[in-house]
Amino acid sequence: MRPLHPSIAPALSFNGGFVDTVGFLALQGLFTAHVTGNFVTLGVSIVHGTSGALAKLLALPVFVLVVGLTHLAASALHRRNLASLHLLMIAHTVLLGLFLALAVWLGPFKDGDSIAALLTGMVGVSAMAIQNALSRQHLKAAPPTTLMTGNVTQVAIDVFTLIGLRDAEERAAVMARLGPIGKNLLGFTVGCIGSALLYLVIGLWCLSVPLAVAAWACWATATERSAVTP
Numbered sequence: 001m002r003p004l005h006p007s008i009a010p011a012l013s014f015n016g017g018f019v020d021t022v023g024f025l026a027l028q029g030l031f032t033a034h035v036t037g038n039f040v041t042l043g044v045s046i047v048h049g050t051s052g053a054l055a056k057l058l059a060l061p062v063f064v065l066v067v068g069l070t071h072l073a074a075s076a077l078h079r080r081n082l083a084s085l086h087l088l089m090i091a092h093t094v095l096l097g098l099f100l101a102l103a104v105w106l107g108p109f110k111d112g113d114s115i116a117a118l119l120t121g122m123v124g125v126s127a128m129a130i131q132n133a134l135s136r137q138h139l140k141a142a143p144p145t146t147l148m149t150g151n152v153t154q155v156a157i158d159v160f161t162l163i164g165l166r167d168a169e170e171r172a173a174v175m176a177r178l179g180p181i182g183k184n185l186l187g188f189t190v191g192c193i194g195s196a197l198l199y200l201v202i203g204l205w206c207l208s209v210p211l212a213v214a215a216w217a218c219w220a221t222a223t224e225r226s227a228v229t230p
Contacts, residue, residue, distance in 0.1 A: 005220040009142035009180065010187035012131055012217065015210040016146035017191030019096070019128055022207055025199055026103065027121045028112025030055050033128035033146040035063045054113040055121045062122050066129035074137055085138040086221040088130060093214040095127035100207040107204045143181045148188050151181050 016033050023032035029041040038056035070088060077084035102123060106116035128146065135145045143151050158174050158181075165171050191210075198206035 008217055008220055009135075009139055009145055010183040011213050012135065012139075012145040013184040013187035014191040014194075015096075015213050016128070016131065017148075017188035018195040018210045018213075019099075019124060019191075019207070020146070021192045021195040022103075022199055022204070023121065023124050025196065026107060026204055027055065027109055027117055027124075030059065030112065030121045030124075032059075032121065032124040033132065035059045035125065055118055058118065058122060059125050062125050063129045063132075066126045067133045070130050070133035071137065074133070083221070085134065086218065088134055089214070089218045089221050092127055092130040092134065093211065093218050095123055095130065096207070096211045096214050099124045099127055100204070100211055103204040103207055143184045145184060145188075148185060151185055155181055155185065 042056040102120040109117040
C-alpha cells in the first residue's frame, strides 16, 4: 500500500490552527479543536462574567461523543473493506461546510451561550473531533495535527539532542523525525496567523479556507485509495 500524500498531515495541522483560532475569536473564546483549553476560558468566563460558559462545558462531552462515534464508524467501514479514511474525511469536510454556513448565516455571535452560537460551535467541535480521531487512527506515523504542545516538546528534545550527538545514523534518525514535526508546526502556525488576519478582513467567510483544504484532503485520500485498490 502506498503511503498517504505527505502534505495531508501539514494541511490538517493548518486547519487545526485556523479553525481553532476562528472559533476562539468568533464564539466568545471557544476552542473547537483543543477542547481541554476550554476549561481555562471557562474559568475566565466565570471570573469576568462573560458569555460562553455553557458552550465550553458542552464542548468536551460533544468532542468525546463524536470521537467515539468516529472510531466505531472507522471500525465498521474497515470490516467491510471500505476506505474509512476517505469516507470519514468526507464527513469531516461536510461538517466544516456546515460550520461555515451556520457561522455566516447566524453570526456574529455576541452571546456565546445563545442557541445560534451553541449550534454553530458544536458543529465546529464535531468537525475537529473527527479530524483528531483520524489523526490518531489513520495518520499514526505523523505528528498530531491539532495538539502542538507535544510537538514543541519533541522538537526541543531533538534539537538539544543534536547538539552533542555525533553518531551519523542517530543524527539522521533525529533529523528524519524533526522534518514532519516541523512541517506540522509550521502549518499550524500559519493557520493561526492567517485565520486572524483573514477574520479581520472578511469575517466568518474566512472559514471557506479550511473547507477548501479539507476538500483537497478528500481528493488526496481518494487518489491514494484508487492507487491501491484493484
